[in-house]
Amino acid sequence: MKRLVFIFLVVPICLFAQTDESDTLKFQARLSLSGILQGGNVQTVIFRANSDLSYSLWEKWVFKTQNSFVYQEFGKQKTDEDILSLNFLYFNPKKRIYPLLLGFASTNFRRQIGIRTLFGGGVTFQLLKNDGNWLKVALSSEYEQTEFNNDTFNRIAYNGTPSVNTFRGTIWIKGKYHLFKKKLVIGHESYYQPSLERGDNYRWRADIGLEIPLTKYLNFRTNFLHTFESIVIEGQRQEDTLLTFGLTVKNF
Numbered sequence: 001m002k003r004l005v006f007i008f009l010v011v012p013i014c015l016f017a018q019t020d021e022s023d024t025l026k027f028q029a030r031l032s033l034s035g036i037l038q039g040g041n042v043q044t045v046i047f048r049a050n051s052d053l054s055y056s057l058w059e060k061w062v063f064k065t066q067n068s069f070v071y072q073e074f075g076k077q078k079t080d081e082d083i084l085s086l087n088f089l090y091f092n093p094k095k096r097i098y099p100l101l102l103g104f105a106s107t108n109f110r111r112q113i114g115i116r117t118l119f120g121g122g123v124t125f126q127l128l129k130n131d132g133n134w135l136k137v138a139l140s141s142e143y144e145q146t147e148f149n150n151d152t153f154n155r156i157a158y159n160g161t162p163s164v165n166t167f168r169g170t171i172w173i174k175g176k177y178h179l180f181k182k183k184l185v186i187g188h189e190s191y192y193q194p195s196l197e198r199g200d201n202y203r204w205r206a207d208i209g210l211e212i213p214l215t216k217y218l219n220f221r222t223n224f225l226h227t228f229e230s231i232v233i234e235g236q237r238q239e240d241t242l243l244t245f246g247l248t249v250k251n252f
Contacts, residue, residue, distance in 0.1 A: 028054035032209075034223050034246025045073040048223065048244045060092040070242065081109045096126045102140060110240070112149040112233050118142040118168070128175070132182070135175035141196070142168050152234045155200055164231060166195040185211040185219070203229045211248055219248040 035047035047070070054064045065087045072080035089101040104118040122140025148162040158164060176187040187209045195201035206226045211219040225242040232238055 026056045028052070030248065032221055032223070032246065032248040034221055034244035036244060043073075043075055045071070046242070046244060047071045048225075048242065048246075062090045062093050064088045064090065079110060081107075083107050090124070093124070097123060098126075099123050100138065100140070102142065104142075111229065111236060114147045114149050114162075116144065116146040118144045120168075120170075122170070124172075131178070133175075133177045136172075138170075138172040138174075140170045140172070142170060142193075144168055148233065150233045154232050154234055154236070154238075155230075157200075158231060164201070166197050166201055168193045169196055183213065185213070187211070201231050203227070217249065221246050221248045 030052045032050045033048075036044060037046075038044040048068065050066070050068045052064070052066050054062055056062050065085065067086070068084045070080050070082045072078070084106045085104065087103045090098055091100070092098045099121065100123065101121045102119070104116075106116045107113055108116075120140050120142030122138055124136055124138040126134070126136050128135040144166055146164045148164065151162045152159055170191050170193045172189075172191045174189040176185065178185055188207065190204070190206040192204045193202060204227070207223070208225075209221060209223045211221045213219050223242075223244050223246075225240075225244075227240045228238055230238060
């Protein structure tokens with residue numbers, strides 16, 4: 001696990017650049033660290049790390065990987081230790097409309113997900129690009145395989161097997177905006193993923209970040225994450241939220 005976290009989160013920062021796949025740099029990378037540490041009567045640790053890496057494979061092909069690691073501990077009791085890896089292959093991303101292939105992998109300690117993988121493809125529409133501000137919408141379809149560590153769910157129809165597999169459709173919305181003469185940066189990324197086979201199997205995720213530049217290479221960051229899963233292990237809540245504070249390191 002520690003080796004995976006190092007590869008996903010630390011290696012990209014050594015490439016020194018920024019992360020929008022439409023930029024002209026061959027290597028693009030960024031690392032953000034945030035969390036909360038509380039001592040005393042109740043010891044609390046919340047840590048979140050995000051890394052983004054883009055690499056121009058050929059003239060019109062760009063590979064992008066976004067990886068995050070979340071760890072939470074309350075009273076020395078682990079409650080979260082999760083990895084999410086989103087990987088994309090874009091063709092000609094400088095166009096307003098361009099195709100993509102994707103492959104995802106994730107784990108989730110609290111939701112008892114041993115491993116989840118998705119593979120598919122789609123198309124991206126670039127709606128706004130102006131002076132560092134941009135907004136994109138993408139549509140894709142994937143095949144998902146999820147292996148749980150339990151086989152008793154909140155919906156009885158799924159009981160008896162730890163595997164839940166389905167075809168999904170996904171709508172993505174992602175953007176970044178510089179306000180007040182670039183003294184405030186707002187970034188957001190969200191998606192909604194319904195099953196194309198079962199109406200009761202769907203999820204969404206919203207990730208919103210606010211950054212205030214402290215120096216040319218360092219930003220203060222506040223991040224809000226909200227997730228929802230319709231199919232969960234029996235007794236678990238379907239929604240989770242996480243608010244963290246920290247820093248973004250860059251060298252551009």
